[in-house]
Amino acid sequence: MENILELHQVSKTFPKSNFMLENMTFSLPYGAILGFVGENGAGKTTTIGCILNTMKKDSGTIKIFGKEMLDEDTDMREKIGVVYDGDNFPAYWTIKQLSQVMEGLYRQWDHSLFQKYVEDFQLPIKQKIKHYSRGMTMKLAIAVALAHHPQLLILDEATGGLDPIIRDEMLDVFLEFVQEENHSILLSSHITSDLEKVADYITFIHNGKLIMTASKNDLAYNYAIIRCKESQFLALDPNDIVSFRKRDFQIDVLVANGKNVERKYKDIVIDHVSIDEIMLMLVKGEHR
Numbered sequence: 001m002e003n004i005l006e007l008h009q010v011s012k013t014f015p016k017s018n019f020m021l022e023n024m025t026f027s028l029p030y031g032a033i034l035g036f037v038g039e040n041g042a043g044k045t046t047t048i049g050c051i052l053n054t055m056k057k058d059s060g061t062i063k064i065f066g067k068e069m070l071d072e073d074t075d076m077r078e079k080i081g082v083v084y085d086g087d088n089f090p091a092y093w094t095i096k097q098l099s100q101v102m103e104g105l106y107r108q109w110d111h112s113l114f115q116k117y118v119e120d121f122q123l124p125i126k127q128k129i130k131h132y133s134r135g136m137t138m139k140l141a142i143a144v145a146l147a148h149h150p151q152l153l154i155l156d157e158a159t160g161g162l163d164p165i166i167r168d169e170m171l172d173v174f175l176e177f178v179q180e181e182n183h184s185i186l187l188s189s190h191i192t193s194d195l196e197k198v199a200d201y202i203t204f205i206h207n208g209k210l211i212m213t214a215s216k217n218d219l220a221y222n223y224a225i226i227r228c229k230e231s232q233f234l235a236l237d238p239n240d241i242v243s244f245r246k247r248d249f250q251i252d253v254l255v256a257n258g259k260n261v262e263r264k265y266k267d268i269v270i271d272h273v274s275i276d277e278i279m280l281m282l283v284k285g286e287h288r
Helices: 044-051 074-078 095-105 111-120 134-146 164-177 192-198 216-221 230-234 258-264 275-284
Strands: 003-014 019-029 033-037 059-064 080-083 152-156 184-188 201-206 209-215 224-228 243-246 251-255 269-272
Touching: 003 044, 003 184, 019 044, 019 059, 019 184, 019 201, 019 209, 033 044, 033 192, 033 275, 044 059, 044 152, 044 184, 074 080, 080 134, 095 111, 095 134, 111 134, 134 152, 134 164, 152 164, 164 184, 164 192, 184 192, 192 216, 192 275, 201 216, 201 275, 209 216, 209 275, 216 275, 224 230, 224 258, 230 251, 243 275, 251 275, 258 269
Parallel strands: 033 184, 033 201, 080 152, 152 184
Antiparallel strands: 003 019, 003 059, 201 209, 224 251, 224 269, 243 251
């Protein structure tokens, strides 16, 4: 079995808001981190809700560990760790109370491992959760998600409330997690620099639609932006153009194979491109 998670043509409509998640199709291999990227309101949390079956999809199939998850599949849920963007636990609990509750919920709950993460993350044990900073509450949620020995971690903006140093520590924890070949992470984030550090694959979505899935190496080494004049732009082969944006005195063109384009066209400025810039070009750019 190659993929821990597979979505095929998943759709979900919200008639009151006119938002629609449309034919979402992507997969997450075992032993990999997939960065799930899109602007606020693009459909990331809706997709995660459909994956976890907390939101009923209208159509399509979702397979986790090779099968569809039903409400009664508690064994499958045991193998999934989840961290949401926001309050994950009641504010009046302490860490001790939280561990006792989790021990009742998860057969695989590992109190010693949880305590190790609490110490590593320097979380105050006696304080109630309501006195934690946002960064502390996110670290606590990550500790809980890891302490019942999941195979699949689903993280919805889990690094959003953390300062750069703590974020870096969390990314190391995620990389260590996927050292196990049967472990994988779906990491939804708007902080694309995090994904550039740890993701193996990136899935871009916009307005409920899948734009593209690619390996990070492909994006880093092959994708590029051409900076050209209009006369140079008109001479480009349309097949070389992924998208383009007109600026004041130049046109920026996203291409999928920078090295080939560099050989093919002379006197054109070509730059490496970040995931942020790729997202901007895919969302804001025009397509031939």
